[in-house]
Amino acid sequence: MERETSIEGFALIGEELSLRPALIIIKDGVIRSIEEVRKPKKRWILPAxxxxxxxxxxxxxxxxxxxxxxxxxxxxxxxxxxxxxxxxxxxxxxxxxxxxxxxxxxxxxxxxxxxxxxxxxxxxxxxxxxxxxxxxxxxxxxxxxxxxxxxxxxxxxxxxxxxxxxxxxxxxxxxxxxxxxxxxxxxxxxxxxxxxxxxxxxxxxxxxxxxxxxxxxxxxxxxxxxxxxxxxxxxxxxxxxxxxxxxxxxxxxxxxxxxxxxxxxxxxxxxxxxxxxxxxxxxxxxxxxxxxxxxKTPYWIEEGKKAPIMTINPEDSNLIYSRDPIRTLVSRCGISHLDRILF
CATH class of the missing domain: 3.20.20.140 (Metal-dependent hydrolases)
Incomplete structure (x- = not known):
């Protein structure tokens, strides 16, 4: 029986780390689909x-x-x-x-x-x-x-x-x-x-x-x-x-x-x-x-890939006021901000 997990938020997709509102479906550790959504949850999703x-x-x-x-x-x-x-x-x-x-x-x-x-x-x-x-x-x-x-x-x-x-x-x-x-x-x-x-x-x-x-x-x-x-x-x-x-x-x-x-x-x-x-x-x-x-298994978030993922909930801190999530991730984030880790 396949184990299925879904994650919704603003995701950094592909090697370009393109920021998109997305619903990501994971089955048995493999990203099965990445679907665009109109009003995603206020969560940041990125590769490990x-x-x-x-x-x-x-x-x-x-x-x-x-x-x-x-x-x-x-x-x-x-x-x-x-x-x-x-x-x-x-x-x-x-x-x-x-x-x-x-x-x-x-x-x-x-x-x-x-x-x-x-x-x-x-x-x-x-x-x-x-x-x-x-x-x-x-x-x-x-x-x-x-x-x-x-x-x-x-x-x-x-x-x-x-x-x-x-x-x-x-x-x-x-x-x-x-x-x-x-x-x-x-x-x-x-x-x-x-x-x-x-x-x-x-x-x-x-x-x-x-x-x-x-x-x-x-x-x-x-x-x-x-x-x-x-x-x-x-x-x-x-x-x-x-x-x-x-x-x-x-x-x-x-x-x-x-x-x-x-x-x-x-x-x-x-x-x-x-x-x-x-x-x-x-x-x-x-x-x-x-x-x-x-x-041998790069971590980029792409369909069909087995990629480890982590999420950050900016609402749990002052990060919610960020106007540039990627800059905020690089300059301000740390252990205390991690919400979920899926390896």
């Missing part, structure tokens, strides 16, 4: 969010006082975060990751792409942490864990020896390749592009030529603006050059990066990006959803 870059294992190091540059904090194998991870019991690691997954779930995030240290056991620990949750990780493993996950997560092409062999093995196994590039400088971007990755992370200091290549080769970029500012790799709204990325036709996703420093809340990430750039609210919201393509 997808966090395109996280390190949630680093929850165990949350807000640890640090004194040093980016390399001394996060570069494997002996950066501060790696030292803390090695000293953490497996049960504590799993519990911490489970708690952070719960936080993301409450924000309306239906999936996330995580770089997971610890080899095969690290990947296994994250899968165990996700048990009982409706949110699903796309895992980029390391140290052998890439062969037991969805992809290979590379810190930087300059950090790993025998990288050619490891990438080739991951490709033979049908795994995605994701690489940190251009975070502290632009010197590792060209090397990263040589591997034809499925995803680049950061590109904080990318040059126009790098971005044109990403656009031409359809290599998406996951940016993490708050992390870049907090870790001191930029103090400029032009780094990452996200406006140029959009102008050149790059696909841009949004991530929160390291749970050691940044709460994995895409509402905060979107609001921050809105504050420091002139990007349209619609473009920023697209970034917060578009990373779902990494899960």
């Amino acid at each position: 969010l997808f966090n395109a870059h996280t390190h949630i294992g680093d929850t165990v190091a949350m807000d640890t006082p640090v004194d040093g540059d980016l390399e001394s904090i996060v570069t494997p194998p002996d950066g501060l975060k790696h030292q803390i991870l090695r000293a953490t019991e497996r049960s504590t690691l799993i519990s911490a990751m489970h708690a952070t997954i719960g936080v993301m779930e409450k924000t309306g995030c239906a999936g996330f792409a995580d770089f997971r240290e610890g080899g095969v056991d690290g990947v296994s620990a994250l899968r165990e942490a996700a048990v009982g949750s409706t949110i699903r990780p796309v895992i980029f493993g390391r140290d052998g864990g890439e062969l037991y996950s969805e992809g290979f997560g590379i810190s930087s092409v300059r950090d790993i020896s025998n990288l050619d062999y490891a990438v080739e093995a991951a490709r033979r196994a049908g795994k995605m390749i994701a690489i940190h590039a251009g975070e502290r400088d632009a010197n590792d971007i060209e090397g990263a592009l040589a591997y034809q990755p499925d995803l680049l992370i950061h590109c904080t200091h990318a040059h126009d030529r790098d971005l044109r290549r990403c656009a031409d080769e359809d290599i998406p970029i996951a940016i993490c603006p708050r992390s870049n500012w907090i870790l001191g790799v930029t103090r400029s709204p032009n780094n990452p050059p996200v406006t140029k990325m959009i102008e050149l036709g790059c696909r841009v996703f949004l991530g929160t990066d390291n749970a050691m420093f940044v709460q994995p809340d895409l509402w905060r990430e979107m609001a921050f990006l809105s504050d420091i750039t002139d990007l349209s609210a619609r473009t920023i919201l697209e970034m917060g959803i578009a990373g779902s393509s990494l899960s």
